Amino acid sequence: MATEKDWTHKLATIDPRVIFLLLLISVAAPLLMPFGLPVGISPPTTSTFKFIEGLPSGSLVVSAFDMSAAVAPECYPQVAAFTTHLKNKNLKIIEVAFDSAGPMFADQALRDVFGASKDHPLYGKNFINLGYIAGGEAAMKTFAGNPKVIQKDFYGKDVKDLEIMQPLSSARDFKLLIVISGSQVDNFVRQFGDPHGVPIVGAVTAVLVTRVMPYYPAKVVGYLNGLRGAAEYEQLVKRPGIALAGMDAQSAAHLLVIIFIIVGNVGYIVRKTRRPS
Amino acid sequence: MKLKVPLAITIILVLLQVTDYYLKVPVINTVAANFTVAILVMSAIAVGIGIISLTRIHVRRIVKKRPHSLESAIMLITLAIFILVGAVLGSGDPSYIYMFQNIIVPLDSAMFSLAGFFMASAAYRAFRVRSREAMILLVAAVIVMLGQAPIGEAFWSGFPILSQWILDVPNTGGVRALIMGIAIGMLSLTIRMLMGHEKGYLGTGA
Numbered sequence: 001m002a003t004e005k006d007w008t009h010k011l012a013t014i015d016p017r018v019i020f021l022l023l024l025i026s027v028a029a030p031l032l033m034p035f036g037l038p039v040g041i042s043p044p045t046t047s048t049f050k051f052i053e054g055l056p057s058g059s060l061v062v063s064a065f066d067m068s069a070a071v072a073p074e075c076y077p078q079v080a081a082f083t084t085h086l087k088n089k090n091l092k093i094i095e096v097a098f099d100s101a102g103p104m105f106a107d108q109a110l111r112d113v114f115g116a117s118k119d120h121p122l123y124g125k126n127f128i129n130l131g132y133i134a135g136g137e138a139a140m141k142t143f144a145g146n147p148k149v150i151q152k153d154f155y156g157k158d159v160k161d162l163e164i165m166q167p168l169s170s171a172r173d174f175k176l177l178i179v180i181s182g183s184q185v186d187n188f189v190r191q192f193g194d195p196h197g198v199p200i201v202g203a204v205t206a207v208l209v210t211r212v213m214p215y216y217p218a219k220v221v222g223y224l225n226g227l228r229g230a231a232e233y234e235q236l237v238k239r240p241g242i243a244l245a246g247m248d249a250q251s252a253a254h255l256l257v258i259i260f261i262i263v264g265n266v267g268y269i270v271r272k273t274r275r276p277s
Numbered sequence: 278m279k280l281k282v283p284l285a286i287t288i289i290l291v292l293l294q295v296t297d298y299y300l301k302v303p304v305i306n307t308v309a310a311n312f313t314v315a316i317l318v319m320s321a322i323a324v325g326i327g328i329i330s331l332t333r334i335h336v337r338r339i340v341k342k343r344p345h346s347l348e349s350a351i352m353l354i355t356l357a358i359f360i361l362v363g364a365v366l367g368s369g370d371p372s373y374i375y376m377f378q379n380i381i382v383p384l385d386s387a388m389f390s391l392a393g394f395f396m397a398s399a400a401y402r403a404f405r406v407r408s409r410e411a412m413i414l415l416v417a418a419v420i421v422m423l424g425q426a427p428i429g430e431a432f433w434s435g436f437p438i439l440s441q442w443i444l445d446v447p448n449t450g451g452v453r454a455l456i457m458g459i460a461i462g463m464l465s466l467t468i469r470m471l472m473g474h475e476k477g478y479l480g481t482g483a
Binding site: 014016019020023024037038039040042043068069070071072073101103104107108118129131133134135136138139141142145146149153154155156186195206209210211213214225228247248250251252253254255256257258260261263264265268269 | 298306310313314316317319320321323324367368369374377378381382384385386388389390393394396397398400401402404405406415418419422423425426427428429430431437441444445448449452453456
């Protein structure tokens with residue numbers, strides 16, 4: 001029978017601090033010394049890319065920031081990658097936030113991709129940051145019904161005179177809605193997709209992706225799956241960034257967790273078989 | 278009367294919003310849109326009430342010298358700085374964005390990333406082959422983990438395909454059922470509200 005000092009007991013009861021330390025090393029080491037594993041492109045990412053590729057130049061695309069700061073390491077690389085694509089395709093970008101943290105990431109995306117936000121000469125013509133609208137789904141409904149309900153942008157400028165806002169009457173004028181979310185896309189499907197027929201793309205955390213998949217491809221034309229989705233998109237737009245760098249760390253962390261699961265089970269099974277029936 | 282008036286208001290507003298969603302009647306659509314704007318105003322007011330409530334709780338803790346008064350003081354100072362900078366310069370000002378990017382983002386991300394460490398430890402402890410069902414769960418979890426990271430593909434090109442099948446078929450089927458269940462639940466709740474049977478939100482305990 002297994003004793004307290006038995007190897008099987010040790011395998012089944014590894015100190016959590018050991019797991020924490022090894023996980024830290026497995027995440028940090030590949031970031032410092034990447035081993036550059038190839039990252040394949042998944043069909044939902046390809047669908048997203050192709051849909052944006054197919055949009056005519058000058059089409060209005062909305063980036064809806066429904067993300068908090070907590071999910072930024074996963075979602076922001078996605079934002080940077082698809083905003084680069086929107087810029088390369090010369091599409092018009094309307095950024096709006098349904099989470100209070102959203103406008104700051106929208107601003108960061110403009111600065112990272114266009115080099116400037118409100119001071120850029122194309123601000124108000126090719127892109128705009130409308131800021132945060134409080135009210136959750138009610139805010140989405142209001143914005144979808146009348147995007148001009150917002151009178152001032154994130155920087156306090158009057159939006160009614162800005163060129164990009166002129167052709168807008170309802171969400172029907174949007175050729176694509178990209179939802180950056182750490183919670184769900186269901187409410188966007190309800191308020192933009194179904195009533196106004198706006199095609200939706202989900203740029204979501206890996207944890208949330210299972211909530212997006214039931215809508216794909218009928219109501220959500222494509223989605224980016226967490227950091228992996230961002231890494232795939234970075235390859236498609238030929239802009240390697242933090243997401244691709246993070247893929248090795250993700251690989252090492254996943255492998256470590258699997259090793260621990262196997263080790264724990266070896267200890268558990270051997271102890272169980274040794275135990276008298 | 279105390280019950281009937283709020284019930285009547287609820288029934289009218291539920292009918293208004295439901296009709297607005299399905300029908301194109303300009304009068305109804307306009308009235309519903311105005312009520313939705315009212316919700317936005319109330320949401321903004323709720324944020325203000327939240328700040329007042331939060332301040333009261335933490336001020337009381339500091340005044341009564343309860344445990345964690347230092348953390349309360351730090352919270353209040355941070356809150357005051359953010360409100361001051363946001364109100365005076367605007368939340369679109371570079372200094373506000375700088376504070377957000379360098380205080381809130383790292384703290385919030387660090388808090389969220391801690392979950393990864395606990396999940397690793399929990400996976401090691403919980404994923405034990407105690408039954409046939411646990412075995413299926415474990416195998417599926419390992420395949421999805423390998424399929425989602427590039428290392429899985431490096432081991433065997435079939436991992437991403439298998440992983441995608443698990444996500445697309447059994448997982449999506451389950452989540453779809455969940456979404457439909459929620460939708461039916463919401464529909465039945467709406468009908469109960471319309472019929473006046475749902476009174477729990479009025480604080481009657483019914």
